[in-house]
Amino acid sequence: MKRNYLLLILIIIFLVYLGRLARGLNPYFYQILVFWGINSILAMSLNLINGFAGQFSIGHAGFMAVGGYFSSALSVYHGERFISLLNFLPLNIAQIVVFFVFLLLGGLFSAILGLIVGIPTLRLKGDYLAIATLGFGEIVRVTILNLDIVGGPRGFPGIPQRTDLSWVIFWFIICLLVIRNIIFSSHGRAIISIREDEIASETMGINTTFYKVLAFIIGAFFAGIAGGLFAHYLMMLHPSSFTFFRSVEILLMIVLGGMGSITGSILGAFILTVLPEALRGFTYLRLVIYSIILIGIMLLRPQGIMGGKEFSPLIIKKIYARVKENENTRSK
Amino acid sequence: MENVIQQILNGISLGSIYALIALGYTMVYGILRLINFAHGDIYMMGAFLGYFALGLWNFSFPIGLLFAMGGAAVLGIIIERFAYRPLRLAPRISLLITAIGVSFLLENLMVLWVGASPRPFPQKIPLQIYFIGDIVVTNRQIIIVLVSITLMFLLQFIVLKTKVGKAMRAVSFDKETALMMGIDIDKVISLTFAIGSSLAAAAGVLVGLYFNKIDPYMGVMPGLKAFVAAVLGGIGIIPGAMLGGFILGIAEVLVSAFISSTVRDAVAFVILILILLIRPSGILGKYMREKV
Amino acid sequence: MRILEVSNLSCAFGGLMAVANLDFYVEEKEILGIIGPNGAGKTTVFNLITGFYPPLRGEIIFKGKNIERLKPYEITRLGIARTFQNPRLFKQLTVMDNVRIAMHKVHNVHILDTLLRGSKFLEEEKIQEEKAREILEFFHLYERRDEIAQNLPYGEQRRLEIARAMATNPILLLLDEPAAGMNPYEAKELINLISYIRDKFNITIILIEHHMEVVMEICERIIVLDYGMKIAEGKPEEIRNNPKVIEAYLGREEESVIS
Ligand SMILES: Nc1ncnc2c1ncn2[C@@H]1O[C@H](COP(=O)(O)OP(=O)(O)OP(=O)(O)O)[C@@H](O)[C@H]1O
Ligand SMILES: [Mg+2]
Numbered sequence: 099m100k101r102n103y104l105l106l107i108l109i110i111i112f113l114v115y116l117g118r119l120a121r122g123l124n125p126y127f128y129q130i131l132v133f134w135g136i137n138s139i140l141a142m143s144l145n146l147i148n149g150f151a152g153q154f155s156i157g158h159a160g161f162m163a164v165g166g167y168f169s170s171a172l173s174v175y176h177g178e179r180f181i182s183l184l185n186f187l188p189l190n191i192a193q194i195v196v197f198f199v200f201l202l203l204g205g206l207f208s209a210i211l212g213l214i215v216g217i218p219t220l221r222l223k224g225d226y227l228a229i230a231t232l233g234f235g236e237i238v239r240v241t242i243l244n245l246d247i248v249g250g251p252r253g254f255p256g257i258p259q260r261t262d263l264s265w266v267i268f269w270f271i272i273c274l275l276v277i278r279n280i281i282f283s284s285h286g287r288a289i290i291s292i293r294e295d296e297i298a299s300e301t302m303g304i305n306t307t308f309y310k311v312l313a314f315i316i317g318a319f320f321a322g323i324a325g326g327l328f329a330h331y332l333m334m335l336h337p338s339s340f341t342f343f344r345s346v347e348i349l350l351m352i353v354l355g356g357m358g359s360i361t362g363s364i365l366g367a368f369i370l371t372v373l374p375e376a377l378r379g380f381t382y383l384r385l386v387i388y389s390i391i392l393i394g395i396m397l398l399r400p401q402g403i404m405g406g407k408e409f410s411p412l413i414i415k416k417i418y419a420r421v422k423e424n425e426n427t428r429s430k
Numbered sequence: 431m432e433n434v435i436q437q438i439l440n441g442i443s444l445g446s447i448y449a450l451i452a453l454g455y456t457m458v459y460g461i462l463r464l465i466n467f468a469h470g471d472i473y474m475m476g477a478f479l480g481y482f483a484l485g486l487w488n489f490s491f492p493i494g495l496l497f498a499m500g501g502a503a504v505l506g507i508i509i510e511r512f513a514y515r516p517l518r519l520a521p522r523i524s525l526l527i528t529a530i531g532v533s534f535l536l537e538n539l540m541v542l543w544v545g546a547s548p549r550p551f552p553q554k555i556p557l558q559i560y561f562i563g564d565i566v567v568t569n570r571q572i573i574i575v576l577v578s579i580t581l582m583f584l585l586q587f588i589v590l591k592t593k594v595g596k597a598m599r600a601v602s603f604d605k606e607t608a609l610m611m612g613i614d615i616d617k618v619i620s621l622t623f624a625i626g627s628s629l630a631a632a633a634g635v636l637v638g639l640y641f642n643k644i645d646p647y648m649g650v651m652p653g654l655k656a657f658v659a660a661v662l663g664g665i666g667i668i669p670g671a672m673l674g675g676f677i678l679g680i681a682e683v684l685v686s687a688f689i690s691s692t693v694r695d696a697v698a699f700v701i702l703i704l705i706l707l708i709r710p711s712g713i714l715g716k717y718m719r720e721k722v
Numbered sequence: 723m724r725i726l727e728v729s730n731l732s733c734a735f736g737g738l739m740a741v742a743n744l745d746f747y748v749e750e751k752e753i754l755g756i757i758g759p760n761g762a763g764k765t766t767v768f769n770l771i772t773g774f775y776p777p778l779r780g781e782i783i784f785k786g787k788n789i790e791r792l793k794p795y796e797i798t799r800l801g802i803a804r805t806f807q808n809p810r811l812f813k814q815l816t817v818m819d820n821v822r823i824a825m826h827k828v829h830n831v832h833i834l835d836t837l838l839r840g841s842k843f844l845e846e847e848k849i850q851e852e853k854a855r856e857i858l859e860f861f862h863l864y865e866r867r868d869e870i871a872q873n874l875p876y877g878e879q880r881r882l883e884i885a886r887a888m889a890t891n892p893i894l895l896l897l898d899e900p901a902a903g904m905n906p907y908e909a910k911e912l913i914n915l916i917s918y919i920r921d922k923f924n925i926t927i928i929l930i931e932h933h934m935e936v937v938m939e940i941c942e943r944i945i946v947l948d949y950g951m952k953i954a955e956g957k958p959e960e961i962r963n964n965p966k967v968i969e970a971y972l973g974r975e976e977e978s979v980i981s
Contacts, residue, residue, distance in 0.1 A: 102839075154523055156530075218707050225465045225526055229657060230706060233699030236654075240696040276837060283836045283843065284826055284850065291823045294812035301772065301810075303798035303827035303890050312833075342650070346530055353527055382546070385538035392531030397516055400524045406814075716736075 110271055117264030128263060132331055134371040135266035136324050139273045141351040141363035143320035146277050148349070149357035149406075150286070151313035152293025153220060157231035158321050159344035160238035161208045163337070165322020166329040167248050169204030170257045173197070173330065177258060197260040201269075201326040208322025209315045216314035220307065235345055242337045253336035254329075261331035269327060273320045278360055280316070289313050293358075343385075350392055356402025361409040366402070432564040437687045438680055443571040443640065445679020446578035450633035451656030452663070452671035453585060454626025460602040460666035461622050463522070467529035468509060469630060470653015471536035476502040476631020477551070477644045478540065485552035491639075494554070495577070498635050499628035506627025507620050515616070533653075540646035548645040551638035574636045581632055582672055585625065589668060598622060602666065655682075655698040662705050664715030673713060725750045725894060725926050726771070731780030733766055733950075740766040742950040744780070748894070753920060753927045755941030757934075757961075759970055763950040764930045765807055768896050772804050773797045784894070799827050803892035805883045807899050807930075813872040817863055817882060820871050821854045824889035854889065860922075861885040861915075877908050881915070888919065894926045895919070901933045909933050913940050938962065946970065 120128055140158060147155045177196060184192035219230040248254045280286045289309050291299040300306050329335050347370060355366030377384040395402065451473050458466045479501040483494035513532050517525045558569040589595035600608040601618045609615055637652070638644050659678045663670025678698060686694040705712065726748045733741040741763045748754045756764050769775045771782055773794040782790045789797055812820050831843045858864040861881050866874060871882060880900055887895060897916070901909040917940050920927055931937045937944060938958045946954040946961060948970040954961055961967055 148523075152523075154526060219703065222706055222710070225463075225522065226661075226706060226710070228526060229465065229654075229661070230703055232654065233658075233702050237696045237699050240693060244690070244692050279837050279839060280833075284822070284830055284846070285833060285836055287819060287823045288826050290815065290819075291812050294814060295810050297774070297794075298806070298810040298812065299823070300794040301798055301804060301806075302824045302886070303795050304823070305793075305795050346534065349527065349530070357523075382538050382541045385534060386542060389531045389533075389535035389538060393513055393528050393535065396520075396524045396528040396531065397513070400517075400520060 110268065113267050113271065114264045117262065117267045120263050130371060130375060132261070132263055132266050134368055135263070135270045136327050136331075137348075137351060137367035137371050138270055138364045139320050139324040139327075140348045141355065141367045142273055142277050142360055143317040143324070144348050145352045145355075145357065145360065145363045146280075146289075146313050147317040149352055149359070149363075150281060150293060151289045151310055153310055153313065154225070154228045155231040155314070155317070156228050156342075156345045156349055157233075157235035157238075158317070158348045159340040159342070160231075160235035161212060161318040161321035162325035162328070162344070163238050163242060163335075163340035164211055164318075164325065165204035165208040166325025166335055166340075167242060167245075167254065168207045168322070169200045169326035170254060170329040170335055171248055172200040172203060173258055173260070174254075174256055193260065197265075197330065201323055201330075204326040205319045205322040208325070209319035212315045212318025213311065216311045216318075217307075220310040220314060232342060232345070235340070235342060239337050239340055242340075248335070251337065253334055255334040257329050257333045257335065259330060259333050261327045266327055269320075269323055273323070274360065274364075276316065276320075281360070285309070285312075290358075346392075347388070350388060352402075353392065353395055354402055356404035356406055358406040359402070359404035359408055362402055362404030362406075365404065433687070434684075436565050437683050439565065439567060439571070441680030441683035442676060443574050443679070444683055445676035446575050447633045447637055447640075447675075448652065448656045448659045448679050449672045449675025450578050450581065450629045450636075451652060452659040452675045453582070453668060454630045455657050455660040456663075456665055456668060456671040457598075457622050457626045459660065461598065461619055462514070462518075462525075464514065464525050464529065465657060466626075467526070467653070468532040468536060469626065470649035470651075470656070471533050472502050472506055472509075472627045472649070473630035473634040473637075473652060473656075474540065474644070474646060474649030475505055475536060475634070476627075477634030477638045477648065478544070478646075479631060480635035480638055481549065481551060481644060484554050491554040495632060495635050498631040502627040502631030502634075503624035506623035510620060510623040515619075533649075537646050537649070544646065546646060548643045548648075551642050551644050553639070553642065555639065570640055574640055577632065577636060581629060585629065586668060588625070594618070594621060651695060658698040658702040661702060661712055664712030667712070667714050670712055670714040723750045724748065725785060726928075727781075727783045728767075728771070729781045729783075731767075731770060731782065732778040733763075733770055733775055734778050739950050741770065741777075741947075744947075744950070744952055746945050746952065746955070748926055748928060750926055751920065751924065752943065753917070753929060753941050755937040755944040755958075756928060756930045756947060757932070757937055757944060758947035762947040764947055765898055766950075767947070768804055768898055768928075768930070771797075771896065772802060798890055798892075801891070801893035802896065803887035803890045803894070804896035805880075805887050805898055805900060807902065809879050809883050811871040811879060811883060811886070813870075815871060816868050817858065817871055817874070818851075818854060818867040820882060820886050821857055821889045822850055824886045825850050825853060825891075827890065857885055857889050861888075876903060880904070880912075884915070884919070888923065892925060894928070897927065897929045897931075899930050899932060901931060901936050904933075906935075909936055912936070916940055 120131065140162060144155070144158045147153050180196045181192045184195060187195065215234050219227055222230055242248060243251050288299070288304045291302065291304060292306050292309060296306055351366035351370045352363050354369055355362030355364070374384055377387065451469065454469050455466065458464060458469070476498045479498035480494050483489045483497040484491065489497060509532055513528050514525060517528055555570065555573065560567045589598060597608070597613045597618050598621070600611065600613055601615055605615060655678060656675065659674035660671045661674070662677060663672065663674030678701065681701065682694055682697050685697045724747045728747065729745050731741055731744040732739065744767065756767065758764055766775065770777050773789070773792050773796070777790050780790070781788060784800060784802065789800065812823060831846050835843045855864060858867055861884065863878065863882055863885060866878065871879065874882060884897070884900065901912050904912065913936055916927065916929070919925065929937065929941060941958060944956065944958055944961045945952055946967050953966050953970060954964045
């Protein structure tokens with residue numbers, strides 16, 4: 099058990115270190131990796147809500163915006179002060195600590211909002227929930243447009259650049275582990291059962307409201323983190339980054355990869371990070387292609403590329419073990 | 431006080447636009463239990479059809495209006511036939527995602543074709559302004575309200591008095607039974623899309639006339655807001671859609687006049703969340719408990 | 723001892739009284755049958771007991787506790803399990819997962835322990851899997867454990883639904899037409915299974931059923947509903963010869979011939 103933790107920590111450190119090394123890469127390539135990581139976090143967290151809990155939320159950009167703006171506002175208005183408070187540490191360590199805390203606060207703020215929005219709206223079914231979450235996203239955007247302290251419609255410049263590939267890898271792993279560990283557990287099965295049949299789930303003694311809200315909060319938290327990473331990479335934010343289009347883009351990632359597949363989300367995020375690059379200069383053609391993909395998948399392969407399955411070495415091992423076991427019982 | 435009355439009058443014009451769009455939402459929802467996300471874009475397409483008819487081909491206003499309505503009806507039928515019908519047995523979520531896809535497709539195809547920047551709408555009807563005391567009313571406002579109300583009455587007549595209307599009500603009440611009674615469900619659904627789309631197109635042309643500006647994204651917000659109007663009045667209920675449309679239009683105009691015009695776009699969504707919490711069935715709706 | 727006591731229970735949909743002033747009770751370890759023509763309100767009674775519909779008025783007392791205001795999941799946790807007239811399995815999940823989900827309340831590890839994959843978590847997962855295996859073996863479904871629920875033949879789906887209900891560890895089990903759609907042979911097997919469950923797990927059962935042979939054979943007591951009201955109550959042989967019951971069924975039969 100202890101060894102497993104140690105191994106995990108070593109792996110994380112190694113991957114984060116890899117992020118360091120990647121600085122030597124071509125900056126364009128580096129940026130694509132950063133965006134892939136951020137998009138993966140967004141997609142995995144939305145997948146928890148849509149793909150696993152089966153609650154159709156299309157306001158993810160709203161949570162991303164909340165986390166991004168909140169952590170950025172902290173960085174811009176309080177960053178220097180907190181860093182100087184930690185003057186007993188070397189400057190770069192102090193920056194890391196403060197950034198980590200601000201990012202976390204951004205995620206938490208987004209999660210709290212998720213709670214406030216989730217409790218009333220998650221009583222709604224399917225398409226009503228969709229509209230309510232969409233409405234939430236719009237309310238967030240309109241609110242930001244009216245908040246002078248974060249620049250309103252002019253955008254919010256002057257955010258320090260703190261995000262690098264190492265940070266993205268770190269949060270990517272945390273998000274992956276949290277969602278995976280929840281899904282493959284009693285709690286996760288409870289969440290999935292809501293998607294399958296909410297009434298039956300309730301009959302199994304599952305507090306469906308609690309689990310829906312839980313999925314919503316965790317999803318909102320990681321969307322907020324992704325927003326913070328995004329902001330501290332680009333060094334500025336603009337409300338136009340968080341429109342309904344952004345939510346649909348995230349939705350497209352999970353639809354493409356397959357609802358209810360974590361690895362599918364990562365794959366979908368990859369495709370939607372690279373595709374716009376391939377179609378650079380054809381903004382509207384790109385959007386047309388997005389829409390055709392969206393419709394095409396629904397008509398031809400609604401389960402997405404991964405079809406709700408996971409790709410992982412562990413699964414292969416499991417299947418292998420099962421086969422072995424069957425052989426054994428047969429030979430007996 | 432005059433100012434309030436003035437704003438309410440403006441709200442009624444805006445509200446009748448929302449009401450026209452909301453009718454399509456409500457009809458489609460009543461029959462397919464689908465939020466047709468592309469409906470707002472059909473309204474946009476209607477506006478552009480009107481733009482071509484009036485500006486390029488120089489049709490008169492009534493003919494242009496009818497042309498736009500007819501074109502949108504065909505578009506609605508095509509969308510239903512090729513994007514929604516194959517998914518009728520699929521999970522609702524697939525249908526919803528497809529609808530979002532169709533909406534994006536229409537918007538961005540139009541951008542590819544005509545560009546994203548707004549265009550002035552051909553002003554076939556010269557503006558006239560009437561004063562009643564301090565209150566200003568334009569002939570365009572009057573036209574909008576009159577055309578809308580006429581269309582709504584026409585719709586009510588179709589739904590309540592004609593055979594097609596009866597078939598539509600039967601299908602929306604219980605599909606299986608309707609099928610057993612020999613109703614051609616596919617035909618009824620096509621027809622519903624046709625009617626809903628043509629009403630949205632009418633709204634599009636009227637908005638072009640009123641605000642004198644159209645663009646490929648013009649349908650996004652009004653589309654969402656009209657949906658809110660439909661929910662507010664009670665989704666699936668035709669008079670509810672009208673009521674919801676007028677209430678929303680007036681509320682929005684009042685808020686932007688007396689509070690702040692920047693929060694205007696949030697009004698609809700705040701109303702939506704409130705109504706869903708307080709009375710999810712809408713003002714005129716009856717509460718239906720889900721059968722276990 | 724009376725494990726469940728229902729008094730003056732009513733429920734209406736619009737103008738329709740689906741259940742009207744209903745009184746009945748169930749003794750511990752009893753198998754109680756509820757019969758009645760289509761639309762008599764039988765399923766509605768189950769939905770009221772399990773908290774899916776709020777009663778218009780009346781009381782439902784389970785083990786001395788009022789439960790009519792509780793939520794469905796709370797009622798399950800108190801020890802009432804049910805199946806549905808139209809099976810509501812978790813269709814896309816495996817047979818094993820269907821049963822494990824039902825054990826949710828029994829084995830629940832703190833979310834932090836789950837996240838960290840602590841030793842408590844691993845232990846509980848193992849116990850849960852073991853118990854799920856026991857249940858599946860009891861219902862002869864263990865061989866099918868990795869199959870997707872919706873791919874099972876209909877009879878096995880119904881059996882899985884009962885297995886899943888039993889996995890919640892109930893004291894009282896409500897079965898809504900478990901033999902519907904079964905041939906006489908399968909129905910016979912089901913009768914045996916139901917009485918066996920009662921004896922083996924020491925539970926009380928309420929059974930809604932249209933197959934008269936099933937009801938007459940295994941129920942100790944039967945109540946008859948018509949238009950939401952109780953029109954008869956008694957031992958199977960008393961019910962069989964009760965003129966009111968015969969009339970309720972025959973009267974309705976004619977209608978159903980017409981429609
Ligand atoms: N959620 C609901 N909304 C409206 N009416 C309902 C609802 N649930 C049940 N009813 C009505 O209540 C009456 C009793 O229904 P119920 O399902 O309890 O009958 P039942 O005795 O189980 O019949 P069956 O033998 O057909 O299963 C019926 O007329 C039914 O239509
Ligand atoms: Mg029933």
